[in-house]
Amino acid sequence: MSGDPEQEYFADGMVEEITTALSRFHWLFVIARNSSFAFKGKAIDIKEVGRRLGVRYVLEGSVRKASGKVRIAGQLIDAATGAHVWADSFERDLSDIFVLQDEITTAVVCAILPTLLRTEIAAATRRRPENLTAYDLQLRAMAQYSQATRKGVAEAIRLANRALELDPGFGFVAALAGLCHMVKVLWGFSTDPQSDRNEAVRFVHLASRIDDGDPQTLATSALVLAFMVGDFERSIEMVDRAVALNPNSYWLWLDRGWVYHTAGAPEEAIRSFEHATRLSPIDPMLDRLSVGMGMAFIELRRFDEAIAAGKKAFRFNPSLSATYWCLASAFAHLGRDAEAHEAAGRLLELDPAFTISTWMARGGQTNARLAIEGLRKAGLPE
Numbered sequence: 237m238s239g240d241p242e243q244e245y246f247a248d249g250m251v252e253e254i255t256t257a258l259s260r261f262h263w264l265f266v267i268a269r270n271s272s273f274a275f276k277g278k279a280i281d282i283k284e285v286g287r288r289l290g291v292r293y294v295l296e297g298s299v300r301k302a303s304g305k306v307r308i309a310g311q312l313i314d315a316a317t318g319a320h321v322w323a324d325s326f327e328r329d330l331s332d333i334f335v336l337q338d339e340i341t342t343a344v345v346c347a348i349l350p351t352l353l354r355t356e357i358a359a360a361t362r363r364r365p366e367n368l369t370a371y372d373l374q375l376r377a378m379a380q381y382s383q384a385t386r387k388g389v390a391e392a393i394r395l396a397n398r399a400l401e402l403d404p405g406f407g408f409v410a411a412l413a414g415l416c417h418m419v420k421v422l423w424g425f426s427t428d429p430q431s432d433r434n435e436a437v438r439f440v441h442l443a444s445r446i447d448d449g450d451p452q453t454l455a456t457s458a459l460v461l462a463f464m465v466g467d468f469e470r471s472i473e474m475v476d477r478a479v480a481l482n483p484n485s486y487w488l489w490l491d492r493g494w495v496y497h498t499a500g501a502p503e504e505a506i507r508s509f510e511h512a513t514r515l516s517p518i519d520p521m522l523d524r525l526s527v528g529m530g531m532a533f534i535e536l537r538r539f540d541e542a543i544a545a546g547k548k549a550f551r552f553n554p555s556l557s558a559t560y561w562c563l564a565s566a567f568a569h570l571g572r573d574a575e576a577h578e579a580a581g582r583l584l585e586l587d588p589a590f591t592i593s594t595w596m597a598r599g600g601q602t603n604a605r606l607a608i609e610g611l612r613k614a615g616l617p618e
Contacts, residue, residue: 246333247299248273250308253341254295260482261349262450263371263408267291286315293321293352297344306330308340312348314355322351345484346515353378354520370403374412381416382520384556386425392416407447411456414439418460421598423557424587429598436464454478455491463600468499486516493528500603502532523553530562534569534607542566546579557586561595565610576614583616591617 251269259266267289275285282294297310311323326343328336357379363372377395380388396413399406417436420426440457447453458474461467475492482488493508509529513522530545546562553559560583567576584590592611595601601608612618 246301246306249337250297250299250340253337254344257341257345257484258295260451261485262452263374264352265291282313282315282318291315295344295348301330304330306336306340308344310344310348312352321355322348342484342515346486350486350516350519370399370406370409373399373402374406374409377409377412377416381412381419384419384423384523384553389416389420389423389425393420405446407443407450407453408456410439410446411443411453411460414443414460415456418464418599422463422600424589424594424598433464433599436460449481451478451482451485451488454481455485455488458495459491462495462498466599466602468495471495472499484515486512486519487521489515490521490525490528493525493532497528497532497535498600498603500535502535505532506536520552523549523556523559526552527556527558527562530566531604531607534562534565534610535604537569537606539566539569543570555586557583557590560586561607561611564614564616565607568610568613569606576610580611580614580616593618 248269251272255266255269255272258264271289282296285294286292292315294313294315295310296313297308300307300309305327307325307327309323309325312321313319314321324344324347326340328339330336353375357375368376373395377392377399380392380395382388393413393416396409396416399409400413403409414436417432417439420432421429421436426432437460440460443453443457454474455478458471458478461474462471472495475488475495478488479485479492489508489512493505493512496502496508497505506529509525509532512519512525519525526545526549530542530549533539533542533545542562543566546559546566549556549559549562560579564576564579564583567573567579592608595611596608
């Protein structure tokens with residue numbers, strides 16, 4: 237939009253960078269730039285673009301350069317209805333052009349993805365059951381898992397199994413099933429923890445056999461192996477490979493944070509959680525991230541920061557039992573006994589079978605020495 241034809245290369249470069257970044261998310265089908273360029277600069281109806289390219293959403297935007305600055309405006313449009321799903325603009329100083337392209341690409345991709353995923357989940361839940369596909373079932377399973385309830389996790393497992401029946405080659409949904417079996421154990425939902433532990437490991441091994449090149453499958457599998465098996469060396473290798481394949485994914489950095497925390501590297505865990513927050517500061521999964529931050533802070537004796545993180549998790553999801561592990565331990569370390577006992581009581585309401593020994597046996601607490609010490613100080617049963 238600068239009116240300078242020589243600057244067109246910059247806009248073309250932005251399209252290339254954003255297309256490449258989006259294509260790293262394997263759950264997206266992304267049209268190559270050459271096909272999308274057929275519509276560049278033309279006043280064509282978005283619905284027609286969607287029909288001709290065979291896509292559900294269209295991301296369109298503009299670049300304006302002036303006075304040493306560049307402004308990128310973008311909007312994500314539902315190609316079926318023409319409705320705007322997301323719109324925003326980004327302004328940066330024009331210094332190093334390649335650094336600038338990286339910054340804008342990350343900003344655009346990480347801004348639209350949570351919105352896109354929520355929109356897809358909402359659309360899947362509105363479809364009639366007889367019209368469901370494996371992809372729709374995966375979206376429904378993710379929505380149920382995100383509720384962090386006993387019923388929701390059980391339903392997520394059922395939906396994931398149904399998706400695998402329809403598409404046995406769906407690697408990520410196998411990893412998702414493994415993740416759900418894992419959280420049944422960790423959150424005290426399981427009536428047979430050893431069976432769920434075995435199922436978690438079985439599903440992630442299946443996922444790896446199906447597709448060991450999908451970043452999300454890699455990271456989810458790494459998380460399960462860290463908690464359920466304690467194979468930290470392999471888990472770190474897998475999650476680091478996942479992040480290298482797709483550095484713009486909030487979910488991958490979230491998983492990396494938990495893997496490193498479980499492996500006993502809280503500083504690196506916090507760096508991962510902080511990076512995830514920068515990528516998606518309003519993500520609906522921030523409750524789990526905040527708990528991870530809090531637990532890592534505890535191991536570094538940064539108890540005030542652990543409490544702040546635990547309170548943030550509470551604001552996002554007051555029903556997540558893990559929030560109260562964090563708060564009870566951190567309050568107790570600071571001698572704030574009344575608040576520690578309150579958090580411990582809330583934990584026992586959500587997880588009546590909780591004891592420190594069973595929590596340790598559930599997995600992932602090998603390196604949580606200070607967290608365990610705090611839980612004892614909070615008066616939780618041995």
